[in-house]
Amino acid sequence: MEAPQYVAARVQQALAEDGRTNELGIRVDIRGDQLFLRGQVSEAEQRTRLGQVAHETAPELHVHNEINIVDATEPGEDEHLD
Amino acid sequence: MSILTDLRIAAVGDIHLGEDGRGHYRRRLEGIEERADVFMLAGDLTRHGTLQEGKVVADELRDLPIPAVAVLGNHDYHSDLQDEIAEELRDAGVIVLDDDGVVLQCGEKKLGVVGGKGFGGGFAGKCASEFGEREIKNFVAHTRHIAEAWKVALKEIVADERVVLSHYSPIKETLEGEPPEIYPFLGSYLLAEAVDTAGADLIFHGHAHKGSAKGMTPGGIRVRNVALPVLGRAYGVYCLECEDGF
Numbered sequence: 001m002e003a004p005q006y007v008a009a010r011v012q013q014a015l016a017e018d019g020r021t022n023e024l025g026i027r028v029d030i031r032g033d034q035l036f037l038r039g040q041v042s043e044a045e046q047r048t049r050l051g052q053v054a055h056e057t058a059p060e061l062h063v064h065n066e067i068n069i070v071d072a073t074e075p076g077e078d079e080h081l082d
Numbered sequence: 083m084s085i086l087t088d089l090r091i092a093a094v095g096d097i098h099l100g101e102d103g104r105g106h107y108r109r110r111l112e113g114i115e116e117r118a119d120v121f122m123l124a125g126d127l128t129r130h131g132t133l134q135e136g137k138v139v140a141d142e143l144r145d146l147p148i149p150a151v152a153v154l155g156n157h158d159y160h161s162d163l164q165d166e167i168a169e170e171l172r173d174a175g176v177i178v179l180d181d182d183g184v185v186l187q188c189g190e191k192k193l194g195v196v197g198g199k200g201f202g203g204g205f206a207g208k209c210a211s212e213f214g215e216r217e218i219k220n221f222v223a224h225t226r227h228i229a230e231a232w233k234v235a236l237k238e239i240v241a242d243e244r245v246v247l248s249h250y251s252p253i254k255e256t257l258e259g260e261p262p263e264i265y266p267f268l269g270s271y272l273l274a275e276a277v278d279t280a281g282a283d284l285i286f287h288g289h290a291h292k293g294s295a296k297g298m299t300p301g302g303i304r305v306r307n308v309a310l311p312v313l314g315r316a317y318g319v320y321c322l323e324c325e326d327g328f
């Protein structure tokens with residue numbers, strides 16, 4: 001059986017290199033037959049695609065897509081630099 | 083007596099617009115002219131650096147009511163179409179910096195902006211050096227070349243305030259939150275060294291999605307990581323306090 005570290009590295013590589021996602025900052029953790037995706041993206045579609053690519057890369061694992069959506073609508077408070 | 087006028091800079095990096103982002107991003111910029119004098123984009127404007135995505139970004143930024151200055155990021159280089167993407171942006175009225183500078187008139191003030199993509203290599207004491215294989219030497223030489231160009235551009239520019247706009251980070255403080263093992267791919271101290279030597283008032287960068295917001299170069303220049311996931315909002319607004327003469 002392939003060591004979980006190598007599977008996680010392969011999934012992370014796929015998320016970065018697959019043309020559908022090209023997402024570099026996603027953390028991939030594997031515990032037994034469970035795969036966890038964590039990180040932040042700006043759109044729900046991208047989160048779905050990341051889950052899909054992870055599933056295709058490691059179809060034997062159960063994918064938990066825990067990626068957060070940062071919905072950046074409000075400009076927020078100004079910072080004064082003096 | 084002195085009059086204080088703020089120069090207000092809206093900044094964000096890593097907006098990563100895909101083709102499905104068309105029409106969405108522009109809405110977030112509504113009213114930006116009431117909050118800021120200039121808009122700066124710190125690279126990674128697209129997802130895969132395709133021309134189609136470049137056109138989406140250009141359309142979303144077209145003819146903004148305030149000047150927009152951008153640099154590209156590694157994602158915008160992914161399809162080897164960085165020059166074409168830059169042209170699309172320029173056609174839309176965005177100033178795209180490529181290791182050079184521009185001076186903008188903001189009210190009474192001249193704002194100088196210098197920058198480009200930047201590159202990696204790591205941070206003092208834990209960095210790659212120009213030694214060994216050609217590939218490593220090329221990697222480090224690329225960053226050195228960029229840092230040198232910024233230094234020259236900063237020295238040449240005549241402005242009241244000078245801001246550096248980069249994609250990669252010049253310091254490691256704003257990378258905190260990223261795994262330390264990948265720091266050499268997130269930035270280089272050579273960028274900070276160049277800016278410290280030539281002088282500037284503020285540095286913006288993106289790229290480190292999981293990094294932290296605030297830091298400072300060894301020379302005391304403020305650094306802000308404006309990657310969208312770090313900001314958690316459409317853009318940040320930074321006010322540089324300018325002191326007028328007596």
Ligand SMILES: [Fe+2]
Pocket residue numbers: 096098126155157289291
């Ligand atoms: Fe990015």
Ligand SMILES: [Fe+2]
Pocket residue numbers: 126155156157249288289290
């Ligand atoms: Fe990046």
